[in-house]
Amino acid sequence: MSTGSVTTRIARLFVHPVKSCAGVEVREAVLTETGLDLDRAWMVVDAQGRFVTQRQLSRMALVRPQIRHSEVVLRAPGMLALHLSIDSVEEPVKVRIWDDEVAAYDMGAVAAQWFTDFLGQPLRLVRFDPDERRGSNVRWTGGAQALNQFSDGFPLLVLGESALDELNVRLAAAGHAPVGIERFRPNIVLAGLPAHAEDRLPQLTIAAGEPVELRLVKPCGRCPIPNVDPATGEVSPHVLATLMQYRRNELIAGKAAFGMNAILVRGVGQTLRVGQQVEAPAAQGSSE
Template sequence: MSSEMHSDIRARIARLFVYPVKSCAGIELTEAELTETGLDLDRAWMVVDEHGEFVSQRELPRMALVTPKLRHADVVLRAPGMLALHLSIDRVEEPMKVRVWDDEVMAYDMGDIAAQWFTDFLGRKLRIVRFDPDVRRLSSLKWTGGIEAPNQFSDGYPVLVASEASLELLNRKLAAAGGGAVGIERFRPNVVLSGIEAHDEDRIDTFHIAADEAVQLRPVKPCVRCPIPNIDPATAKVDPIVTDVLQGYRRNEAMDGGVTFGMNAIVVEGVGQTLRVGQSVTGRFRF
């Protein structure tokens, strides 16, 4: 496609989030190292049932109340009414086969104390596992255009990008429908952009980040939303108004009529680089 048919965007990284335990609360950071699988330690751990099948806020909304804190050697998890749980970053216990969506992979169990903590808080027999770094779990090659993009326990792609403007548009529509404003945390993005129009992130070919463009993230697939955005991360209460409002203007026929918000992206360049809030982001629209 000729360059005359592209137009440029200029944005900034407004916020960065990492979610160490899949489907638990995230951590907002001012900077994060970019790895092959996304931001460092993103979805490195996952809660599973006694059969090794992953569980999430979809069936256990109270997972939203488990809040992590990253330290040098461990991740500290807290939840209402519970003593803090410390997960070592460098130590694991037994190998265990687990399933995340259609992928069955080897992982490492984090031990009986951690398992009992999640069992007690969530009221089901559960365990928590750490992703095995020797495993290569790839994004769908259909959507990446044949590029091998590994993930840990994310739903399927290394990085999720959204924008402040997209959230502002949703909140205006929620207000018109009689609902309250929601935070971007409900959509669980890794990178939040400022300085672009609502849902411009859907139409960018590649995000070039920092002055030397050392980082390149390529959006490859619209993120089809499950009911998790209906869960208030502060209370774990569920209200379907968010999905109901999104249904009115974000149905995507290319995604079988699913509601989309944010873009799944892969890492093209920049493994080992540091993303920082305030960094410049440029890109060109696809037409």
């Protein structure tokens, strides 16, 4: 077992303001106790208040946010821009994400009509209530409290560039076009690791203003969303099928593992930036 460490760096950062809509690539992002600032702060719900995603409505991939100083602007083909004030909400509501019923705020009739028109069924947009305490599964966090907004279950997703490189080699061998990392909706993309080395790193320490420590707690089991082309909203089942050929993981019910869910141990209020150095204990059995 090596007692050394692995050194890498942040290659890319992504914030996804509206759950299951396109992400925004940023050069820097502030860490909050629920992950990167504004990540999954908004969510689309159906008439019963239950969340909807690209799993049901692949055209959500075509909704492209832009983060400005005081607002998030949403654009989609054939639609006028929808401006969301970061500091404004309307009526309090209860909504459901997976098995959690959580407090939120409705974003009003204009936003509801915008999503209804674009996606073709009655929908509303909601904002997470910052007073809500929605925790990650303590089975995976080792009992530590880790809060989320509207992420599926953990505040951060970490993925190495080389994992995507390996997938694209396999796609090419099967006669398929390469895919971009946006399909996998990471928050932090790491450079310079062997493919899937992030699976074996228990924690990351990032050289921000004050040290940031992340704990990698659970492999990310992939649903069909990576099959959705972010540019067109079209579904190509071969992406997940290829992953299942070599990334099936029985620890997560036989799903394809791609990336690691992470929780924040320390560093609330610190700013992550592309290019920052990242240190991690060497994986067991590694000589790196």
